[in-house]
Amino acid sequence: MFSRLSRSVVFKIGLLMFAISLLAVVSMASSVFISDSAESDAYAVNLSGSLRMQSYQILNTLLLPEQEDGSKGDKLANLMESFTAKLQQPVIRRPAMEDVDSDHHMLYQQILGDWQAHIQPAIVTAIDRPQTIPALQTQVAALVEKIDQLVNLHQYHAEKNVASIRLIQGLALLATALLIIVAMFIINHQIKQPLAQLTQIARQIGRGDFTGKANDTGNDELALLGHTLNHMSDALSRSHAQMEKKVRDKTLRLEQSNQSIELLYHISKSMQNGTDGPAEFEPLLKRLSEIIGLPDLDLCVMTGSGNTPYEHLMTCDKILPANCVAQECSGCVEGTVRIEDKLRFPLTRGKDNYGVLVCQLIPGQQLETWQMRLLNSVAEQLAVSLSLRDQQEQSHRLALMHERTVIARELHDSLAQALSYLKIQVARLEKTLQKPDGIEQLPPVIDELKTGLSSAYRELRELLTTFRLKMDGRGLYSAMEQSLRQLQERSDQIRFELAFNVENLPFSPNEEIHLLQITREAAQNALHHSQGDKVQVSLEREQEEPSRVRLTIRDNGVGIGEDPSKLNHYGLAIMQERSRNLGGELAIRRHPQGGTEVSFEFEPEYYAKRQKDHLAVELH
Template identity: 45%
Template sequence: MISIIALVSMVSAVYISDNAQTDAHAINLSGSMRMQSYLILNKKITNNKSEEIDRLISDFEKKLSNPVLMQATKKTEKKKLHDAIWYDWNNEIKPLILDSHLTNQKLNKLEKKLNDLVANIDHLVKTYQVHAEDNNRLIRQIQAASLLITISFIFLAIYMVNHLIRRPLSDLTIIATKIGQGDYTVQADEHGHDELSILAKTINRMVRAINDSHIRMEEKVRKKTKQLERTNESIQLLYSISNKSNHSHGSNIDFQPHLSKLSEVTGIEGLELCLMTENGTKPYHHLNTKKSILPLSCRNRDCSDCVSFDSPLESEEAYTFPLVYDHNHFGVLNCVPRNHEPLHPWQSQLIQSVAEQFAITLSLKHRQDEGRRLALARERTVIARELHDSLAQALSYLKIQVAVLQKGLTDPSVDISIENTISDIKTALNGAYKELRELLTTFRLKLEGSNLHEALQESFKQLSDRFSDKEIKFNNEIKNMPFSATEQVHLLQIAREAVQNAIHHSEGSKIVILLTSRKKNGYVTLLIHDDGIGIDTLAKKENHYGLAIMKERSRSLKGTLTIGNHAKGGTEVRFDFQPEFNIPLDVEKTYD
């Protein structure tokens, strides 16, 4: 608009100036015509020379008929004045001037006509002057109006730029800054239809989309976090149950904390654990998290339905998860959700896993009990055999000696030495007492530490402390080999008995124990070597309790026990056997 106004102002000024450019010339010509008419009158009065008068008349007519003056008099008023001047000149003034016999009367008439002509010329000049002044005034008015309108539009433009551009753009900048800082709740003013309004609408849609996406993402993160926390709690619960079962060491396991934790993780208050024996039909132990929610069958002590299946069962009152492992039924885990709501898949899966862990724990405990009973039976068999081979024989011998003594005392005809018999009985009693002490020492022997290596070290340390004059050196080259519990007990007994024999009978000062393995066949070798007097001092005691028990234990492991003299002196006890977990190791040496 400012450009259009400037263009209109300039065109108007050019147009008006173009129309007024002949006014000054026309005024000049009109003024000269006025002087020319007086000059003609003066010449006519003074000398009346026709040549000069004709020249002046010709000049006057030439100026009156000038194209500039003719063009300037196209408008009505000017045209009338010009025509009147031209008419007065041609019809009244010019004939009087050309009259050679000019009388005073005609002269006065000529002077009057010239004055009238001059008045008309003055009027024409005045008209030209007014026209020029009007043009100048119009130009000034157009310029002033253009300036005023231009200033108005400038202020309007400033207002529009501030209201429609600067302020919305500033608001958009502030909103963009807040969005960059993570505030997705801001909204821009989107009223209007201009470019910034379209941009504001687009930003608002973008912010709403980002905010919705952010909210959905946060909700997903919360759900995932809750799932991860729930999964972590479930894993910790299962690990706690497994760890507890692995470290129970035969003691009764308290399932109540695990049941309470399961109730806390799943959010189900109604949990009941019924423990049964393998062949039992009634539970021997009940654990509850909320006693009042027991199913009717449990309150009536009717367990027939619970022990008749091996997979989870859903009824109108509760969900039942059996504690079954390796086809052995150890009880059930009942679940009664609040208002009998269905279980979520993760709840059902967790409760099923806990039930399986409970079953595994009870199965391990059952197997440990069976193992302990079997080990106890085996140990009792060994004790009975050892008592039979030692004390039973001594008691039989004592019984015979007592019978002989009794017969000698009651029948004088029997020739016996009472003193010798009593001496033999004393000797036999001392031997039996000594063997009994050795048996008690052997039976009290137990595995110290967490494995065979630590148990052997602890046993040899105790012997070294008791017999400080003996140097006992132990070297184990198969620390990583797994031995069964029976193998560990027998190896410990054989090694300890051999070392005790060396301490008591070898008369040496150094004892070396070596536990190694042969690579090719996987046999384990236990070597005990001393620097004493050799095997001759023990030759008369081959039926001694210590040697007998070593041989008995070697037969239990299906191994070979060899006792003899070492090439470099002293006695060597060698025991070779193949362990159950037979994996040949990269150890193979030849021992002299």
């Protein structure tokens, strides 16, 4: 119990509450018991006082004269019997019998003995012998004095009981106050202050401050709670420190990843913008050096088919090794990934090698995984950039060759034929001049030369206009509208109308150029040869096959002739060539309602590719 009392605050408080409650119960029980005794003492005092009165009543009755009926004796007998009964009642006997050695007991025995042995027989004798009454009065007076003493003893006994009640109540009140003080002291020092400290530390922990420590000395519940709170605070502090370290590590990694992504984005952006040359890789290389923390990086760039770099970029000033000065690059370009303290990352794309990225390391240094991944990614991106540049240059070469082929074909089909015709006419003019009457035959030849020159000049202007056609980035509709507007400005007698119903179809740049050229060629033929006043141009989907597009150019003129040579003159061969490039079908015919209709039908590259992909998926 004592060990539990020292280990448990709750047990202490419970024990104090039990003691206070027990003290209150005992105090109340004692008060009730003593109060009952005090009530009998008051009755004993009253009853004892009545004995004095009854003694005098017996004497007075004895002094009265005898009645005729003889009732005096009966009355005295009743009075004596009543006196004896009162004297022997328990309420008077009990206080006297509590202690046989007390004065109270001796006095009661004397009164009882005097009454039974002397006074009661004397009263009986005095009835018959009145002369004995004076002696009896003396005995009764002595008895009354003893009864007065008995009354005083009963009153003292009652006052003693009241004093006992007061003492018990006072002691109980004092003990209760002491117990309450002890309880308040225990509550204040062992509950309130530790709880206030624990509350303050809990609030500090809630604010993220783990420096506060609770008092964990002792064996009670609050000491155990303080020890547990300190342990929890230490655990939270360690966990918080670990979390902060992890957050810092994650933040550092995210910053590294962000910088890496930003660097790769700039490289990709330079690929899209088409940088002028590898020299523009130098700021990206310096940025890479800052991100991975390697001050010494070298980027050697060479052509896809070469074996010696034509550009050597460095991130720091240093003395080049002898092999770099002598341009002996086979060790770096074709060597292993790590050569002593150097790491090499080749810039390869397919079978083409565009150079190498070399990292100079500190002896014994090992790169982290993210650094190796970033270097590999940068090397791949640089290789892709250089490869795309080569592909763009090759595409430019092919486009230039194709454009030159187109120009040559256009010149051959138009201006070259006109010049050949003029050459024939000049030869004819020379032969005519050699004849005797050649001068008279010159006017028709000269007229044909003028006509041929005018035709050649007109075709030259048309070719120049055709070669100047370009897409300005606003789309096919804008280009066709602008081209028809230019033709409209050349004549006030013909009106051009455009119905463009394919705004939502994605055409490739090649398709847009060919559609524009076919439209321009057919509209120009209508302007020069149709002799009509209206040209309708429409570009729309086929109703039966929505994946196919039809271009129609129709005029309301005289209609196209049947002479094949005239057909070639109208540029049919050029339009046929462009239609074949788009994989479509071109048709030129007389319209039943009059005029000429040029129709071109093809499937855009977008739909062809989508159909091909669907077939590939079905096959798999």
